[in-house]
Amino acid sequence: MNRLFSTLIVGLLLTLIVSLSVSTTVKAKTIHSERSLYRNILVEEKNRLRCLKFNVKSSKTQQSCMLMDDPQRLVFNYTKMLFSSLLINPNPERILIIGLGGGTMSNTLHQIFPDAVITNVEIDPAVIKVARNYFNFFENEKITAVAQDGRIFIKRALIKKQQYDWIILDAFNGDYIPEHLLTKEFLQETQQLLSNNGVLASNTFSVSELYNYESATYKAVFGDFFNVSNNKNSNRIILTSAQALPNSQVIAERATALNKVLLPFNVDIKAIAKQMISTATKQDWPEETPLLTDQYSPANLLNLKN
């Protein structure tokens, strides 16, 4: 009887340990996978964290993630860093997002600015579908998603004389940002689309020679800009504006004002404000770096070199 009891207890304990270890090292479950015209799309879930992946094998898989139990809480550092844009323009009314991903940015921005008109541009219709079906991406009379190449959208918007207060460039093609969205000509087109107090935030993540080319091209078009990055990952937000960049005092004041609004979204804007470095004070690329142009834009090849 005693032996039977102890075996039972040992057995129970063993099951408990096994099940615990299984639950902590739980493998990501693939919820959805498809091959679209442009890429492999993968939706995985692990520990209630749902992520969108392109290109399974690449180590640079850019992803968009959502906490299933707290969807409005932003997960990635680079998405949080994008909010540094609000320190330049605290009240964007027309927002343009190039590169939808899971649509989490669009959702979050709608909660913060319910009256803002948000336009999402995504080249791959399959990504828009996945965002709707798996990431709660929603559209209404304020929010739209357009399936179009970002460059074409911007060219057409220019003809229609549209203006945006906040443009977010977050396009990604499996390797890096598409080459025709890195050139001087493209940045000039984007610049013309900015309203008087418009701000442009580009999510970049080059760690190669391309970093210099990118920086030189942005500087040539916009003049000095803010690099927003933390040392934990290779993402850097390039923050440029139609007007002169605000000084550190203005930034600190705006950060304090915005802090309360942004904290529920897991965005510590005060910390982010400290990660902004103007190229006027620190230029970290060689002066004579060539620019990327429509004639010369081998971005992916440059990104291979180290």
Next chain:
Amino acid sequence: MTETVSVKWQNPLIYLLAFSSGFCIMGIELLGGRILAPFFGSSVHIWGSIITVFMLSLSFGYLAGGKLSTKAASLNRYGLIFIFAGIAVLPVAFSSQWIMEAIFLAIEDTRYGSLLASMALFFVPTVILGMISPYSVRLLVTDKDKSGQVAGFLYFVSTLGSALGTIITSFYLVLLFEVNDIIMVFSATLLLLGISAMVFNRLNQQTLNTTQIANQSGTAHE
């Protein structure tokens, strides 16, 4: 004797020219994607447009080149095809901006926009470049039994040129030069090859004429 010497060098020259035309065709096709991207984007259908136009114009080129080769085929005319091709390529570098801008403004759908732009930029030069293959066959074939072998080797050489033109352009040239510079090098190469074919033809004829005169005077002495 002189005839065997000229044939000995004429055929390698034709193969070299066919190789270069294959190289240029694919080099230009590859750059087509880069040229169209600023106005028509990088959607899948951009490559659809480019490849369609190249295949279509090559098919017409084969037809036209075959037809042309039936009348007074000569190395001289062969060289002229290259010169015309070299000239027809130039608008790709010099006029592409306003052509694409006009089409971009006129047509909203990027599928038909890119198709029309590819047509406007690449149709004429690629038709002319397509004429080279059948014309080469005409100049190379002397023996009916060997016509298949000659055609096979010609396709081998020109398609090898295409393969190299693709890889060298996409791996290295775009990293070293601007798109327009590469196009101009292609154009210059075609012009130079065309001129060299014509010069070669003239030299050939001169040696042929002198031997004929020599032969004639020889018979007169007999």
